[in-house]
Amino acid sequence: MQPVLKISNLTKEYQLDGTAFRALNEIKLTIPAGSFTTVVGKSGSGKTTLLRIIAGLEKATTGEINYLSGSSVQRPAFVFQEARLLPWLTVEQNIAFPLQGKLEQVELSQRVKRQLQLLGLTEFAAAYPAQISGGMAQRAALGRALIYETDLILMDEPLGALDAFNRRKLQEELQTIFAANQKTVIFVTHDVEEAIFLGEKVIVLDEGQILAEFKVPITAENSQLFTLKENIITSINS
Template sequence: MLELRGLGKRYTVHDREVVALADVDLVLKPGSFTVVVGRSGCGKSTLLRLLAGLTLPTTGAIHHNGGRPKVGCVFQEPRLMPWLTVAGNVGFGLVGKVTKAEIEARVEAALALVGLSDFRNAYPDQLSGGMASRVGLARALVLEPELLLLDEPFAALDAFTRRGLQGELTDIWLARRPTVVFVTHDVEEAVLLADEVLHMDGGRIIGRREVPLPRPRDATDREFVALRRAILDDLSGRAGSSPPPA
């Protein structure tokens, strides 16, 4: 169980105080899939950076029973090391922590999972955008994370590639059940992936909706469309949207 209590982050830019995150209370159940939506600057990336330990909160704290969780992070850009092969990139976070043989075995397994076994010796500049995203995903999965954080990982990809990767991510999550926090501004993606969609604005969580649809989900399904519409209404601040369930 991961608990965020009164989490806040503020910093000063040119003598002006900016509140990036304010009073966020959130409980992430083990194995849950949470998607955070909101316009740019709403604090969703800050929330992710705090969870990743890349920055420290100014108020509040993150509690996790059993110390800091093992975190895997997938960024908006693949962020691959151009000097390492695909296998080298995937195993990057394991070097020095486990034996060479174990690195090799785990890298192979992660590459098989994302369907890139044949490209283990390729360099990042030889990969397509979708392949590079898969390598970024494999680099996070190989760490066997308890908490998997994804910051708009598929935003730069074409629709077909994105749809394929969304399916793969769902399958991987169903198989391994890490706790996932996924940030996006694509509402359809949110409804496709999430157990629960959080709506952020002005550094606060201002709405949440459960997604009770069975998987695999169909974006043309009537309930899917209705839920998508409801969340879009939440985002545009239109009146008449149902109140957030407690």
């Protein structure tokens, strides 16, 4: 598959009380177009920093991020851990937000309508973020990322704040949505099962370094998945 993103020797250093702290250390990564890559690791392993640098929210100390030729990605969309919907806009307006003023109103309305249907939010189109549940808000945030004209979506533990039931439901919905949308996704999580369930490839990050990469077999038996989970956990704890 044609790669969409190539990360070379990416390093990020912070100064903490005059001491340099390395959050990312010489990260090398290639993300194929249309792939679903999950990144797992303990808290403080550098997962979020990696996504924030790819999104342009932080600058790398050294290293490069290249969107490869032929890629339509100008700028990736981002789904944060919290939904971060604008509280004064309705669900519908929040989804339309990235393209507001950039598209004809009729075209925009049609696209928003499609996202609302896809995410099961049609009934809540006119509701404000404070009026909907956390799961619905996160779906609306996903709709806002999906409507943005980009092939690359970065997701930073977007299901982390949800209860187990909603989390499982949204995981299944994410699988269906991304299978239909052909977007490239980098999904950060600290949940190994979630990483295996959603990802085609699982990257293990620890202390700012890539420890291991695991391919998830498409048609795997439970025992295989269990072994994979054990291997990933061993890798994290090693």
